[in-house]
Amino acid sequence: MASGRVDLDGNPIKPITICMIGAGGFIGSHLCDKLMNETPHKVLAVDVYNDKIKHLLEPSGSGELPWADRIQFHRLNIKNDSRLEGLIKMADITINLAAICTPADYNTRPLDTIYSNFIDALPVVKYCSENGKRLIHFSTCEVYGKTIGCFLPKDSPLRQDPAYYVLKEDASPCIFGSIEKQRWSYACAKQLVERLIYAEGAENGLEFTIVRPFNWIGPRMDFIPGIDGPSEGVPRVLACFSNNLLRREPLKLVDGGQSQRTFVYIKDAIEAVLLMIENPARANSQIFNVGNPNNEVTVRQLAEMMTQVYSKVSGESSLETPTIDVSSKEFYGEGYDDSDKRIPDMTIINRQLGWNPKTSLWDLLESTLTYQHRTYAEAIKKAISKPVAS
Ligand SMILES: NC(=O)c1ccc[n+]([C@@H]2O[C@H](COP(=O)([O-])OP(=O)(O)OC[C@H]3O[C@@H](n4cnc5c(N)ncnc54)[C@H](O)[C@@H]3O)[C@@H](O)[C@H]2O)c1
Numbered sequence: 001m002a003s004g005r006v007d008l009d010g011n012p013i014k015p016i017t018i019c020m021i022g023a024g025g026f027i028g029s030h031l032c033d034k035l036m037n038e039t040p041h042k043v044l045a046v047d048v049y050n051d052k053i054k055h056l057l058e059p060s061g062s063g064e065l066p067w068a069d070r071i072q073f074h075r076l077n078i079k080n081d082s083r084l085e086g087l088i089k090m091a092d093i094t095i096n097l098a099a100i101c102t103p104a105d106y107n108t109r110p111l112d113t114i115y116s117n118f119i120d121a122l123p124v125v126k127y128c129s130e131n132g133k134r135l136i137h138f139s140t141c142e143v144y145g146k147t148i149g150c151f152l153p154k155d156s157p158l159r160q161d162p163a164y165y166v167l168k169e170d171a172s173p174c175i176f177g178s179i180e181k182q183r184w185s186y187a188c189a190k191q192l193v194e195r196l197i198y199a200e201g202a203e204n205g206l207e208f209t210i211v212r213p214f215n216w217i218g219p220r221m222d223f224i225p226g227i228d229g230p231s232e233g234v235p236r237v238l239a240c241f242s243n244n245l246l247r248r249e250p251l252k253l254v255d256g257g258q259s260q261r262t263f264v265y266i267k268d269a270i271e272a273v274l275l276m277i278e279n280p281a282r283a284n285s286q287i288f289n290v291g292n293p294n295n296e297v298t299v300r301q302l303a304e305m306m307t308q309v310y311s312k313v314s315g316e317s318s319l320e321t322p323t324i325d326v327s328s329k330e331f332y333g334e335g336y337d338d339s340d341k342r343i344p345d346m347t348i349i350n351r352q353l354g355w356n357p358k359t360s361l362w363d364l365l366e367s368t369l370t371y372q373h374r375t376y377a378e379a380i381k382k383a384i385s386k387p388v389a390s
């Protein structure tokens, strides 16, 4: 397994210790799986929750898990815990995933969003810089905001020109809406942390990599309202649509579902992160788009495809009216705005790490919805059949 592993330049990979902040979330749980199953590295897993990595921490039967001495869970809130610096010092590299990152929060809890994505990231950057530790920081594709193309007249032929919509790390501008469009509180906070990290690199020699995920999706993403999350909660689109399908409700298309996204399978994306961890000379001082430009759909097309795939994996027929339109104000409240289109340019990650995504949208939805059905269908049936308390 671990022995004989080499990096992209043919050098042997030495086992390292990773301080992973936000390890209990969607991306963190898949990264922990990969590191435990396929590498010799140690993980100091930091989070306030650990439900999504329980299978790595506690054996389900008798006997020890094979990686028991390579993963430790530290339940702490990085907002206010003095143990953080010690953990960063103990590790060779820190990966920061912690964030509020669900759009329903950006306009309704803008202060929490800004504090989580900007203020809470500051000590992590500072401790890495002061202690000479490498940092992989998770930013977002939302730092690009809207495309230049969306400001062109609707019938302009330039809208078809990739120069007006493909998002490039070292060339595209960051275009956000006005301040009262509080949707952009998240993107703006993330952008400022990127600038801070970049400046720490330039002025103080911080070794950093910034990751801009483009809609990574797969099992364990967010929560299903009323089952493993609050009934009134609004998760990201994969979980919203999964919840609708599981409950046999129409999928809600915000403002007609015209926005476009590219979706990448979490397992493909995690391979890119592992390449960054194990190839510091190629990944340091880089900002990487990580997405799948071949998997572009409108949200409406995503809804249609998920409906078809869910019918196949569950054996249930689709509803006669599978989708309904809803205004963004009704769905998200005042201050919502949207990214129109998100196609990542892949030149830099290709050149530095030789990484390419592999999984088609259909295939990734098939494995993800199989998981959603297996994990939640029974619990939803029970919840629906329970009489509502008066
Ligand atoms: N999933 C995507 O497609 C995507 C896209 C763009 C950016 N990102 C970024 O990637 C990172 C991880 O995203 P995710 O999808 O895994 O989200 P997630 O919400 O599943 O995971 C974030 C984790 O951080 C933890 N956390 C938050 N605040 C904390 C605190 N103060 N102290 C300790 N732990 C804390 C949460 O408990 C959670 O487990 C985030 O920074 C997000 O902005 C993700």
Ligand SMILES: O=c1ccn([C@@H]2O[C@H](COP(=O)(O)OP(=O)(O)O[C@H]3OC[C@@H](O)[C@H](O)[C@H]3O)[C@@H](O)[C@H]2O)c(=O)[nH]1
Pocket (backbone or CB within 6 Å): 101, 102, 103, 139, 140, 141, 142, 213, 214, 215, 235, 236, 237, 238, 240, 241, 252, 253, 254, 255, 257, 259, 261, 299, 338, 339
């Ligand atoms: O039920 C729903 C949920 C969402 N949507 C729409 O689906 C699209 C995608 O919504 P998501 O909830 O996945 O979130 P977005 O892609 O807008 O943002 C995400 O992008 C990258 C990360 O930084 C974050 O994880 C998040 O901000 C949006 O246009 C949204 O309006 C629906 O039409 N119906």
